[in-house]
Amino acid sequence: MKIRFEVPNKLEILFGEAECDGCGSDGGDEGRSVGELLLPQFALATGGLAKDHRPLITFPDNNNFHLITAAEYRRLLLYLTSVPSLLEADMGFHIIIDRRKDRWNSVKTALLRISEFFPGIIHVVYVLRPASFLQKALSEVSSKLFKEEFRFRVLVCSGVEELYEHFDRTQLTPDLGGELQYSHAEWIQQRIALEKFSTLMKEISSKLDDFMHEIVDCDMGNDPTQTKDLLDSQEDRYKALKSELVRATEEGEELLSQMRKPNLTYNIISHVAAVERLLVQLDETEKQFDNFWKKHSTKLKHWLKFRTFLLNFKQMQATLDSHLKTACDMTEVGETAGRVESLIKEANDFEKLCECDLGTASGVIEDGEKLMEDPLSSLDHIESKCEELRRTSALLMDKIQKRNLLLTKARELMDRIDKANEWCATGVELLAGEGGLIAVEKLLEDAKSFGLTAPDQFREMLMQSATQETRALVTQVAQRVEDVWLMVSVKRASLQRALSRPARPVQPVPPQAAAPPATPPVHHCSRVGQPGCRKSGTRGRVVAAMSKRARAAFMPCSYHVHTSYRVGCNIAHVTPAVAIVDDFILTLGTVKP
Helix, strand or coil: CCCCCCCCCCCCCCCCCCCCCCCCCCCCCCCCCHHHHHCCCCCECCCCEECCCCEEEEECCCCCHHHCCHHHHHHHHHHHCCCCCHHHHHHCEEEEEECCCCCHHHHHHHHHHHHHCCCCCEEEEEEECCCCHHHHHHHHHHHHHHHHHCCCEEEEECCHHHHHHCECHHHCCHHHCCCCCCCHHHHHHHHHHHHHHHHHHHHHHHHHHHHHHHHHCCCCCCCHHHHHHHHHHHHHHHHHHHHHHHHHHHHHHHHHHHHCCCCCCCCCHHHHHHHHHHHHHHHHHHHHHHHHHHHHHHHHHHHHHHHHHHHHHHHHHHHHHHHHHHHHHCCCCCCCHHHHHHHHHHHHHHHHHHHHHHHHHHHHHHHHHHHHCCCCCCHHHHHHHHHHHHHHHHHHHHHHHHHHHHHHHHHHHHHHHHHHHHHHHHHHHHHHCCCCHHHHHHHHHHHHHHCCCCHHHHHHHHHHHCCCCCHHHHHHHHHHHHHHHHHHHHHHHHHHHHHHCCCCCCCCCCCCCCCCCCCCCCCCCCCCCCHHHHHHHHHHHHHHHHHHHHHHHCCCCCCCCCHHHCCCCCHHHHHHHHHHHHHHHHHHHCCCC
């Protein structure tokens, strides 16, 4: 806003009314305002200083002092004594009463008014006495009678030359023989501009006070959304007040530059100093306001981060607890390879979902650790929340790892069971067919691919990987593998023995007539009760047991196991296999002790 120094036709009433006891008239009318009282020049604060640097107030000789009431006089003097700085006002005032063209009674009236009320310390009152011959004679007599009655020092001067002993000419206006170029109209305009600026500062100061008291006492809220809205609202108001401060500073600088313009006929130092003081105060106010907002916004932003952290913690803790419950409920391992693969896929999908949430939980923990670095934070409260998230995350990850390990073992178990069943089926086909020793050796070598080197070790390995659900299946498969392994081993032994027998020469046999079948002689052991006889009985029992077990191994429905792993038997192959077993058992039975 540009401030133009123009003398208005009617002075604006911008100075307000000074408050004092007994300022009003009897009828309740407080009289004219300060702005109206300045125009008649009842008294002036020209900005001049005495040689002791005390400010000067002049009562010019305008022959109108009798027109001002006591209340108006008080109002005017209250304002004029507030024009100098507080430091200058505390030093006291010099007063010049110019009555050279007036009568002595007016001098007495002015002195009495000053004696009754003056809002400051009076150092000296200088009276320029009336210049007419009669009034001069009266003043010489009267001054001796009443000047001792006042509480302040009164110097009656016969001319302006006597003032030069106490004032420099540059501090006196031309009507007092000085060189101070004083323009009352410009002085009023400067005061108007200065008062406008001062009023603007007071309004801004009041707004700042209201704003600061309001935000200090406000409830920051427990919901992050509410806190964020509060922060945004207060930040908008802060920016608006900050803009007003900046505009006020610009106006003050513009006012100061116009007061310093060289083309003005009057450039009062006190006005310049007043604007400079106001600008300094404004700058200090702005700095204090910025510091206050910085602290408050930091506190509010920290509270927002803290409430956001707590909200995220609650959400993540609930999510992780839900995942943990789901992980605890995932106990099925499956009884078939297909089911195990399906469970592994479900576990992988669940792990991906958990990894995403675990990453979010890790971010919440990082936010909490950053908050703990802030001196405004409650370390114990935040640390406990972070530790709880860490514990839940670690427990969930452990559950996932154990679940994956369990399913991996289940898949390996199913793979071994599948391979074992295929191996058993191949073994049955080999036993039922005409396979030789090479095929038998290859079959036994193939068993190593799924860990079968010995039936007992294979059973133990399967039982280690078995769960409560698969224990029965594993037991049946292990038994089947043992049976097939035994029969294949028996066949290998038979084939090896057959290969080790020397070849007999073929002897021609002449044809003979058919004879009735001879009854085989019954051999009776002549050593009944002897060790040799007992050995033969034991061998018979072993052979019988092996025969029964071997026959059962090749019966089509000899295994009542899980349908997914029942070994298929070809009935056409059973008889030859049984014949082979019977032949081998017969060989064992005929072995001499």
